[in-house]
Amino acid sequence: MSPIQLADISDVHDKSFDYVVIGAGTSGLALATRLAEDPAISVLVLEAGKYHGDEPSTRLPAMYAKNFDNPDYDWAFATTPQSHADNTTYIWHRGKGLGGSSALNFYVWNRPPAVDIDAWEKLGNPGWNWANYLKYSNKVINFIPPPDTKVTAERQTSDPAYYGTSGPITVGFPNGSTGWDVTLQDTLNKIGIKTITDGSGGQGIGTFMVTSTVDPRTNARKYSVDYVPSPQPSNLTILSLATVTRVLLSKERPGSDAIATEVEFLFDDQKKTVKASKEVLVSAGAIKSPQILELSGIGDRDILQKAGVESIVDLPAVGTNVQEHLYVGISCELNDPENFNTLDPLHDPEIAAENLQLYQKGEGLFLTGLLNLTHTPLSLVSTHADAIHGAFTEKLKAGKYLGKPGITEQLEVQLDVAKNGAETELISFPCFLSTPNPPEPGKKYISLVPAINHPFSRGTIHIASADPLASPAIDPHYLEEDVDLQTFLEQVKFARRVGTLAPLSAHVGKEINPGPDIQTDEQLTAWLKKNMNSVYHTAGSCSMLPRDKGGVVDPQLKVYGTANVRVVDLSIVPLHVAAHTQATAYTIAEQAADIIKGHFKA
DSSP: OOOOOOOOOGGGGOOOOEEEEEESSHHHHHHHHTTTTTOOOOOOOEESSSTTTTOOHHTTTTTTTTTTTOTTTBBBEEEBBTTTTBBOOOOOOOBBBGGGGTTTTTEEEEEOHHHHHHHHHHHHHOOOSSSHHHHHHHEEOOOOOOOHHHHHOOOOOOOOOGOOOOSSSSEEEOSSSOOOOHHHHHHHTTTHHHHHHTTSSSSOOEEOOEEESSTTTTTTEOOOOOOOSSSSOOEEEOOOOOOEEEEEEOEEEEEEEEEEEEEEEEEEEEEEEEEEEEEEEOOSSSHHHHHHHHTTEEEEOHHHHHHTTSSEEOOTTTTTTHHHOOOOOOEEEESSGGGGGOOOGGGHHHHHHHHHHHHHHHHHHGOOOEEEEEEEOGGGTTHHHHHHHHHHHHHHTTTTTTSSSHHHHHHHHHHHHHHHHHOOOEESSSSOOOSSOOOOTTEEEEEEEEEEOOOOBBEEEHHHHHTSSOOOOEEETTTTTTTHHHHHHHHHHHHHHTTHHHHHHGEEEEESHHHHHHOOHHHHHHHHHHOOOOOOOOOTTTOOOOOTOOSOOTTBBBBBBBSSEEEEEEGSSOOOOSOOOOHHHHHHHHHHHHHTTTOOOO
């Protein structure tokens, strides 16, 4: 594929485009490219970061976290100290540059259970349901099925009904595997967790081998830059290194909807503007999109006033309802390391160089990918599930959330989903992934990574000043709801137990983290609060809900109180999903494109 052609500032400044898309990330580039399929429409994409193209650190698989903390690739946001987690501050890595987090993520492609998506419709969003999700997510992908030998030996099973074959993002199973994932599945089967054929088919409860956005024919990452066709359409203009500062809004008369007329951005430290003749589409991600709305005067009047921003649309829900998945790593030595593939040896520069040569031949450790995921309700992993859910139910009945529009209804739906759905997750990770104790050079490790998928705690993301270059204040309210802590704690204990069960236990040696000295619930809780992390799946900060129920956008993704501003990214998700979020970010863009084109019917 030919490189993307980037615009010059002279092609953009003070010019007019039908649609101005803010952010060239996972959703933004997908949305812009679909809109530009109409040659009569002009589309501009403004991206704060650089274009990384086919740089090895972007395309090469098994480079997990390679570009974390690199300011050319990663925003590396920091949360406020979390009062329910020992005042710990957590880093939220997010992709910066064309492709956004699809250029920085861990490649996983999986869909949520159908009940998770249907819950969006229940909350007041006609047309946002599993049937449409499946249709639009299939538009994204070109699925490459594995050879029969992999299906049989490694259980790389799939159902063709759930995979498109003509989309821009190639999806398949990794060509390299650890060697323990089938044994892990056998172990889980023995304790009542079933193997399912396809984890992306809307069922999602059980253990399964997961696909990724690495092309198994080339062993290279596919990310949202691959949406842009070659040759690039002349009506699709992309400007990098352009940091949007605000959307300029006007009101024709008091009480009328605000109209976006221009977008202001910084280029070479100078303010520039571009006109939007039809719409402004905010696709800056769940952290930056609420920031841009607030800088533009859309948000809670009191928050804007404190930050020195004029209030144009009083919309208190902007930057609220923030939900984020959490994980923590449990790492153990492998008893018989010669029988398994892990990424640990790549820390040795000589071994890494050797494997780079092997990669050119389609061999070696760089082909090793994530393969096994396990999604379960809490009741399958803990005997305390009923008590944990019951305590939260009583809190809801007591009216804790009275005065917070829509939150009680939302949490009631979530509680029902959590009791019967994929509330907890166990990830099989092919190397050492835990803290605080370090790995020992030369050894290989298995990491069993427990995560929670439906957090009940709700956070906020708000501007603290009118400075567009300042990060917003990110407060996820981690573990504020005790149900989250108790669910996470039970899932951690379950993950540790799995490593002690046959047949997996034959291969699992000394536990490094948390370590044998940490055994009681109190000790595990203290370790968890210091060593847990974001799964980088933030959602909800511009929720798609009725305005009087805490919504920011309507089912057409239009921002309440505006005539022509929409948000198109994970921030519109009203209730989090039990899946890694890459597929959902693309799917939102696909459905949004048809809504904007007038092709969608709920």
